[in-house]
Amino acid sequence: MIREILTVPQELAWLPWAVQYFFFIGIAATGALIAIFLRLFRKGLYPKAEMITLAIAATTGIVGPIALSADLHQPGRIVNFYLSFTPWSWMWIGAIIVPFFVVFLLLQFLLVLRENTTKNKTFKWLRFVHWFNYNETKLIPFCCIPLALFALGILLYTGKEVNVLQAQAMWFTPWLPWTLFFTALQTIPMLVKTWKNWANVQEQNTCLNRLQLFALVGVVVSLIGWATSSTPAGEAFRSLPDKGSVWFTIGLGVLVYIIALFVYTLYTFKADKNLGWFIHTILALFSLSLAWTIRWAILMQVQTLPKYNIFINPYHLSWGFDGALGIISTFGLWLTLLIVFWSLLNDRWFTFKGVQHG
Template identity: 20%
Template structure:
């Protein structure tokens, strides 16, 4: 065999890509869940009254997002049975294995959210227990009430105290659930786009943008079509839009530090990063930054524009999509920086099968189905209406 041909063949080998489209989708779901939980904690932990009407709804949204997220990991494994390997092997490497940290976090975090939701809605389940005539329904309501069937002031104070404790404990847990995903990427030396200690913080900042954006989309739909009062809370929407604008400011600041340190001051890695961002210049600058971050930030800080609910919903959609694209460009794009080949490697997801566009669509279908089921079980609409009635009474 000709030596020149052999050398050309070896230098142009494209290695298998370990992570496909499932992983950025998984990162997006876990990040948005963390953001929804933090927004819920604004009311339950920090006592911000303006967020109390939507705190319960946001808490349930956080639970559903995290429940749907692991399906991406199962699909990425190709063989679903491999999921048990996460629990059976590798514990001897726990101190230095972010993936093993994730196993415990993905188990403990949804359990904490579920118990906080049960405590928050316990009075409604107790009332439903006394009003129901069916034995099976009464048993379900008793179970959902955690066996505490009293509605005294003392029990209400106990609920408030337990909710505060779980909410306070859940904040670092929520940050860790998504932070560990950025930690996994940041620890990889071989990929210049990932290898930075800013990656966990960067993932958390962008997650607050996507989670708030998703809440701006989902909340008005449920308020308009699945409540008795059939009305969108425009004041809360405006507050969330302003909050989103500040999250974008934080996200942009961290991205600025990331890029300005990565490209000018790195060693040989900076040339690979310059090549990557030159290739993706229009995607990153015009779509990710100008359209999906700068434009929503301008709307959020505008007192007039942030009052227009349809525009606010549109900005929520744009922000959610923009952060998903950031996850895509980071995970898929980072793996596209060739280690033994000139230029950048390309990746095109399949339409059918595992790790495909259809798999992502199916995961979103699971999310929507779970969201409808959870919202049908928990009386979020009654809890929300109670807060609005209290606000009217206070006025």
């Protein structure tokens, strides 16, 4: 009887929907912080980069909660978060933070859009941002404050929601939230530069190069710190090569992404260089793959590791709604939103005040 209890396979509590949520909401939160950084600490010197960053953050900020609602399976479970007062639960805290974050993120996007456009050169569906007479430039810093707080809250709660679970040694480490943060942060500069390249936007943003280098160094330091720590989490990390070939594949992929992005960042560190739309797109996909692969490893593959039993818990990615179809659909939704936002900010309608866009 004891042997049977010890060897019962454990069901995976989190499905790929959770990976998609952590992926998109992480990019949205770090994108919001970078946009605020460009606004408050670069004094609005990079309006195009700020606008593009907010557009990327807004699209991922919309997709993330949709993936979360799919992960919860039923609307009733979402409502229950607001009907019960459980401040000791990181999931409850997240349920409170997410709606406010999305609202302030979209508000920030619209305010910056109003600031940088004129009514007659704004796409007709967006001309409502020019209604009423007020100074949006004075309002933006006041919107930055709550947006920054909610973005930091998103990053904190998503990290702690996993980090507090002591039953799985790999998760119970302070390096986990930092890894999630830095892997999300390094996507934004690469996505912005790729957008600029595709749209032929002329604006030097060397500060993005410094941010990308900072984020990549943070990724490496976090992973090395995790692997070399003397805690059970460190021991579990160092034992991953013995847990199956999938960990070797994940490690090799992460290493390739990091090296390629480091080479590009150092090459373009002092000045933006146009390497062509194809190279930029490949590097953007590398950057996104780095963030997504780390989250898949942490949220899905770690669940297959022994927790209460003595062998690997089996998991096979299904092709259904809770598997590959869910992953494809959320990426498809994000691509659709990117196309919509791209069209709304297209040169045909969108012109920065006093500066020809493109």
